[in-house]
Amino acid sequence: MLLRGSITNIRRFTMVSSKSILSQFNNKDLLQTKSYVNGKWEKSGDNKTFTVKNPALAGNDGELIAEVISATSEDFNNAVTIATTAFKDFKKTTPRYRSDLLRKLYDLLIENQQDLAKIIVLENGKPLADALGEVKYGASFCQWFAEEAPRIHGDIIPSGIPGSRILSIKQPVGVCGILTPWNFPLAMITRKLAAAIAAGCTAVIKPPPETPLASLALAHLIQEAGFPPGVVNILPTDRTPEIGKLMCEHPLINKISFTGSTGVGKLLMNQSSSTLKKLSFELGGNAPFIVFADADIDKAVEGAFAAKFRSSGQTCVCANRFYIHESVYDEFVENFVAKVKKVVKLGNGLDPETTHGPLIHGRSLKKVQDHVKDAVSKGATVLTGGEARPDIGQYFHELTVLGGVTQDMHIANEETFGPVAGLIKYKNDDELIQFVNDTSVGLAGYFYTKDISNLFKFAEEINVGMLGVNTGLISEAALPFGGIKESGFGREGSKYGMDEYMTIKSVVIGGNA
Ligand code: SIN
Secondary structure: OOOOOHHHHHHHOOOOOHHHHHHHOOOHHHOOOOEEEOOEEEOOOOOOEEEEEOHHHOOOOOOEEEEEEOOOHHHHHHHHHHHHHHHHHHOOOOHHHHHHHHHHHHHHHHHOHHHHHHHHHHHHOOOHHHHHHHHHHHHHHHHHHHHHHHHOOOEEEEOOOOOOEEEEEEEEOOEEEEEOOOOOOOHHHHHHHHHHHHHOOEEEEEOOOOOOHHHHHHHHHHHHOOOOOOOEEEOOOOOHHHHHHHHHHOOOOOEEEEEOOHHHHHHHHHHHOOOOOEEEEEOOOOEEEEEOOOOOHHHHHHHHHHHHHHHHHOOOOOEEEEEEEOOOHHHHHHHHHHHHHHHOOEOOOOOOOOOEOOOOOHHHHHHHHHHHHHHHHOOOEEEEOOOEOOOOOOOOEOOEEEEOOOOOOHHHHOOOOOOEEEEEEEOOHHHHHHHHHOOOEEOEEEEEOOOHHHHHHHHHHOOOOEEEEOOOOOOOOOOOEOOEEOOEEOOEOOOOHHHHHEEEEEEEEOOOO
16 A cells, blocks of 8 residues: 655655665655554654764765654653553454464565665665664564464463362553664564564554664554554654653553663663553673683684674674683684674675674764773774774774773773674683673673583573574574663563563462362
8 A cells, every 4th residue: 555645755865875775665655754653644743853864974965864753742642542542452352363463564574675674774874784684583573473472371270279270361461662772773673562462462662763764664564564553653753761751651551661771771660660560671781702712713703703793783782892712812813803804894884895884873983982992091902993984984983803801991891882892811711700790781692612511511600691602693583582680681582572561360260169
């Protein structure tokens, strides 16, 4: 179905080299700039808009991608009321019906993958191949939860009281507030939304101001897939703190799912306390990557490159600090640095030769520069990279490897969220465990070894929610994704993901005895 108004929207897209990009879009209805509420496209209550910019072209002519409406508190309140009304019917739908909706959405995401990937490249800056990977990853959550929906089972539990039985039934939690980050503009929504829909919940979604366009393209496909009006509502806004607070405090929102920084997670948890909402938070990490003395160094180098530099280091599961056993340190360093020098081409993600894009904004670039500066001032050596690249674009930074990093440097203690690998030489297992676990967060970790006894010992010792052993890439729909400590709680994807959107009701049936 063609949407009225979409031609106007297309004209408002003034992308760089944009004319040629636009003319290549197969489905121009994916380009939307209004809120999707109750199955319709709505303006902002006060007519305000904000600009979406291409980080690869920051400061250049044509960085503007689109003017998008900025939804107000009143718009969000209205969407919550609509989602609450929609929930009354949606919670009664059969799991098979919801499965079919998700399967249809999966098919549409795959059908539109090329266009969706280009939208992600434009607003996020990641290379086209990575953006295509994200679309498939995002779609896979719809496929996964389409398969999970018909398998919501309860229990019949023997009671301690003669003749009685206890039933436990799983029910949808209600209206879900979904708050998502810019690093995966599509996949971080579907990972939450598909589980919520499978469970029978309705949703109000606030995408990030940096990357609202992929979420609005998703809204269009949700409409195409035939989701009932009001079940999914997506409202772009640049009033982030105000809307985050509204959603956390709203008495009609029963659940908040958030992916973002630990600092913001703490704030949202505080704000949610007045209504004691069900929460799931996927927050920051500081992932260790360990190379044991017996590791296959070639494979460890490949894994380290993938785990560190995916999306230019801008994922929560990116390796942040590398612990290399002293006996293989020199060999690892030589091969790793050679790999970084050989394969990398920074640039605009739409250029097929580009392997790595820019950072998302100036704040991210500054943090990267601060970590490099701090490490060097405390004795680290720049083995490759080390510099910002304003000649390519305002937010570009070289893929950087630092040798001789120590535990007292910022890079060993805080998530860089950028393309810097800090290499630390370690001597023995006790020292290693002490270093690795000396942090307040615990999202992902990685290690390379050929020794099966290392596998179990360290898999149990390392304090994280997810571990990659002899692999640098762990993310997929089947993985229970989530952290421990200040990296948050709750699991997304996997057979556990839907539990975050359901409550267990116990029904005691009295016996005759
Ligand atoms: C994230 O950065 O929050 C998600 C990364 C992933 O799903 O692999």
